[in-house]
Structures are given as structure tokens and as C-alpha cells.
Amino acid sequence: MKCFNHIETDAVGICKHCSRALCKECCLDLGHGLSCKNHRDEVEAIKSLIDNNKLVYASQPKARLIVPFFSIFMGLVFAYFGYQRNQSLSLILGSGFTVFGIVIFVYHTINIKKMTTTYKD
Secondary structure (H helix, E strand, O other): OEOOOOOOOEOOEEOOOOOOEEOOOOEEEOOOOEEEOOOHHHHHHHHHHHHHHHHHHHHHHHHOOHHHHHHHHHHHHHHHHHHHOOOHHHHHHHHHHHHHHHHHHHHHHHHHHHOOOOOOO
């Protein structure tokens, strides 16, 4: 593969932003990837996005529990008050919230095992 800018020179890598082949003279080694001299900021932005995504992904197991437990809690509250006051609508809503929370909890429990990824820095 030859350099995009210098057709006679062999390329040493590819820019992470524009995917053009680059020789030693044309590329910048940023420590986490190569870039053209005019795409340094874009490649740094890509690195920042990846780092932020790793942080968000790491917090997902805890965040996935919030909605199911909140739904179950609110469902039980609705069901309790519906039962105490003999209101069928509150009882039905409470039962629906509780079932929804349980279904979402089971769904997340099964799928979180499939989506586990270990990042190496």
C-alpha cells in the first residue's frame, strides 16, 4: 500500500478519521492511533468518545436495575392502595407495573450476560 500524498512511498498506517494510507512523513502517532496532520482533532474526539462510552458501559449493570425496581415498587404501592380502598383501577395498574418490572428485570438479567465486554487499556 502506498501513501495517499506520496504515491512513491510505502504507507505505514491508515488515518483513523479519513482511512487514507499514510507514510511516516504524513502521519501523526497519537499513541492511540494514527492520523493525518489535518485530522488530529477528529481522531482525538474519536478517542474521547470511546473513553466516555467505556465509562457509560461500565455503569450499565447498576443503571439497568433502577427501572425494574422502581416499577415493582410503584406497582406494589398502587396495588396496596387499590386493595385497601377497593379500587379496581389502582389494583390493575399496580399489578401491571409489578409484572412489567419483573419482566424487565428478567430480560436485563439474561441479556446483560450476553453483552459483557472486558476492555483492555
